[in-house]
Amino acid sequence: MRFHPLSVLSALAFAPLSGLATHFESHWDDLREKHTWNSIPENWQNMGHPPADTTIDLHIALKAKNENALIDALIEVSSPGHPKHGEHLSREEVAELVAPPSDVLELANAWLEHHGVHPSTISTKHGGSWLTLMGVPVSRANELLRASYQLYQHVETNDTVLRTLSYRLPAALVEHVQNVAPTTHFGFPRTPRQEPLMHRGRATTEQTKVLGGEPGTVLSSRDQDVTPSSLRSFYKTSRYVPLAAGWNMLGVAGYNDDWPSPDDLRHFMNHYRFDATDATYRLVQIKGGGYSPNNPTNEANVNIQYTSAIAYPTTNIFYSTGGSETVGDPFINWLNHVLGLLSVPQTVSTPYGMPEHTVPPDYATHVCNLFAQLGARGVSVLFSTGNDGVGRGNCLVQDSSGNSRVQFTPNFPSTCAYGPWVTSVGGTTGYNPEIAASLSGGGFSVHFPRPSYQNNVVPTFLLNLGGQYDGLYNPGGRGVPDIALQAMNFPIVFKNELWEVSGTSASTPTAAGIISLLNDYRISNGRPPLGFLNVLLYGICLEGLNDITSGSNPGCNTDGFSAVPGWDPVTGLGSLDFERLVAILSRW
Template identity: 85%
Template sequence: MRFHPLSVLSVLPFGPLSGIATPFASHWDDLREKHTWNSVPENWQNLGYPPADTTIDLHIALKAKNENALIDALIEVSSPGHPKHGEHLSREEVAELVAPPSDMLELANAWLEHHGVHPSTISTKHGGSWLTLMGVPVSRANELLRASYQLYQHVETNDTVLRTLSYRLPAALVEHVQNVAPTTHFGFPRTPRQEPFMRRGGATTEQTKALGGEPGTVLSSRDQDVTPSFLRWFYKTSSYVPSAVDRNVLGVVGYLGDQPSPDDLRQFMNEHRSDATSATYSVVQIKGGGSNPSNPTNEANLNIQYTSAIVHPTTRIFYSLGGGDPLLNWLDYVLDLTSVPQTVSTPYSIPEYKVPLDYATHVCNLLAQLGARGTSVLHSSGNDGVGRGNCLVQDSSGNSRVQFIPTFPSTCPWVTSVGGTTGYNPEIAASLSGGGFSVHFPRPSYQDDAVPTFLLNLGGQYNGLYNPMGRGVPDIALQAMGYPIILKNRHKKVSGTSCSTPTAAGIISLLNDYRISNGKAPLGFLNVLLYGICLEGLNDITSGSNPGCNTDGFSSVPGWDPVTGLGSLDFERLVAILSRW
């Protein structure tokens, strides 16, 4: 339904239904806080209560009976030399790994029954780890979770969501429930793409130089355009012709109604890849995703145009998501497929501190499931260097402090985080490249040989502004500045890690094509490979930085760094490495 702000309407909770009794009833009044915001999150304003007849679909994620099993399996199938390498799991095998204890599933259902949630409105997926409650009246959701759902609007984008600032769960369940959504996670508001060499509000000469725009630095001989022909030449994919086009799929995810235009794609290919003017894609609409290609958006056109120019004629699917929680809705959809796409590009991010830990952990576990099934998932690292503005961060308790701000889902250890570069001869860091260290997620083992070296050389600089034990981002970085696109039959130029991410995804998709066409498994989760045997197939980026938070940010140095990661991709060297196993 369409939400309208109401300032005085109150929502009264239903009481427990008198006809329902369970042996667990005494459990339900002993409640524990699951997550609470001390105040309305930044850039959101309260519009009041929703209309009385408003309903909501709730997703309840239960923890697995063996919480380590999924990650153990992911690392096994992703590690060259392991006996199970490349033996990616089926939907049913993953569901078995993430299934909750049977008694916890029974207890959760008893709790829902106690509050009048009829079993016919509950669907169970992913081994019982994900319960979806369809069409729950907001008043009942408030009682169930001791919540206060209200409407909130983003002050910059006008996106409107139904959320609560806190929720509680019964003590008997709170440690066994990973997350309930939507609750306190406010979502992914639209973020305008940066025009080339422009920070928000314009750029001075010095800022332009910092972004790599000094004459002679950024492709000046090509009028500073990063075109498909340049990218294919620079990353050495020009001579490769895909052959597993009926078996290899590249997925592009579009949130919040973002959608591409086939007419704009046709014009783009005519101008930039005349041998592939027949390029097309399919659209899958999920939960109200856009269906009007006559009203395309920057983000969607950018991703479809550049992935098409790199991987044509490989199959491409655009997943169009509407409202609600688009990230969870997409993961719910794709994980329920019998066959998943081998490569996925997702150019969206949000400051990690704005994402509740329980929500972030749930999403990260779902992304790990996708990796275990053989998908290479790439997420952009953000466009604000180490952080935007003064980086004064308020935690859920209301305490504020300055800290660098990495972005989620890029910080999830089970995706490949993509930063930005610019220039050539040499290729250097783009200063907008998001990078840093996660607060939510500890450093994964595959980074144990790479990240400590950087930290040792960094010394005490920025102590207290970042988590030295956190997962480091990005993992790789590619060209991010000055991409020409076609939007509504007009030429534009954009920049950001939402440019570098589809470029990286296109190259990875070609590597998957190479693997599949030679009778081998797709790459799946990439990071074990990138930090291991594929390291020699990367171009180390050793200059530039990512300023932010009123600091110079981190510097790009030899080896891994939190600006450009391990470097950019060299397709031909990576093919040579992959041909050996």
């Protein structure tokens, strides 16, 4: 435990925390900076102060009494050969591992009480590591955090958020708090910028024979549609019949008023998966998440249509998650809900993200640690790496001094975290050979260091890269993606019309569908689900992947990185071969 080097704290450095709440009552105004932006983050504009009666929900994340306990447990249950491999933890076991010291929880509650936050408005979850303050007046939030909450609007999307450019915490607490949200994190989860939708016509049953999807179809050129049957044939899942559909679940996360249409899903299956026309999904609405099935989005449709088409009849759950200027951060709202469940989906597809440099480090660490909790409970979480190659536009970012420089910009949370705790999915195109899709996001994290299991593959790539792009990326950072699958020319049904989409928001649900089938195989044979994937992918499952050795991901006015033999920051380790992976996993 670290103490702030104030004289008052130094004097108590070796004293128990019990009773510190009373001692520090007169020191609550001794504040220390937690995070500050030097200027308004890019693409946001200040819209002024909110109305006087505005309230906000605040989430306070406290650090665990043993910050390594969860990480150690996750690595143990995820590592083949370890005695605890596959012994995923329960909700209560995870909560115990992440619980803060009881005296720190007492201290935090005393601080809140000092500022007039009534205990009845505080919800304590996840072993006390997560305090949620409901309906806090903005004036009180400003006093509590020495903040200046104002309304900000995104110049491109018109999203409006209630945020502050800085916040502070009492010196007695600052080292014990991981993050407070929403504060200085401005970004909303965004789907990758897709290639423009291409209209294909009405989704009438008379078009089925023309628009394809016949069983056994495979890709023969880079210009043909990538239908579910071609994906199932190419990645070798077409002969597998799921047997654990009643126990195995596949979650699809939706944000920003994204939700699918059951009618579009039915029409899609009538075209492209004739044996699955009764496919459906279960809808869960979280924190104000909406649902109007007659007004779906193409993003939600491509997700649910391809997870369903690959993994049918596996149970699909679509999470419509809210997030606004007052009800908090969408990622945290979703994680708070799922981590509170007794039974969690074994696989989750999340094709959302944001440029990592726009995310405060304390927020990023907090969110990634929450995904680590899911991994410890046996959940395989997949995130897309985006559709901007190594970065969008000229890639000018501001450093801590406010100076601008060019920097490759990978997407968060695909860069999560110390482990990292999610599997990132890039894009490919073509068949025989499969090559990198030029839009495939990839690169190296600035926030998070390279995980140990990448040490066998990433240094080889960097050695061969030589000095190219020195200064534009962090060679010691976590490399993304981990894997890559088909990302171009996906037909979907959208409002009863046939369209074509491209992007890693298509490759990610495809990958999630295949992983869900692997989980089905494991569960139906009395074995635990895969859980956190990356230790497996970089280890025993490496021989079950198709290496991609050509193509590149240009961006930032450069040619980007190139796909090469072995791992690369365009296609990762390659694409999935279901049958080879089943053969490997049958031995574990």
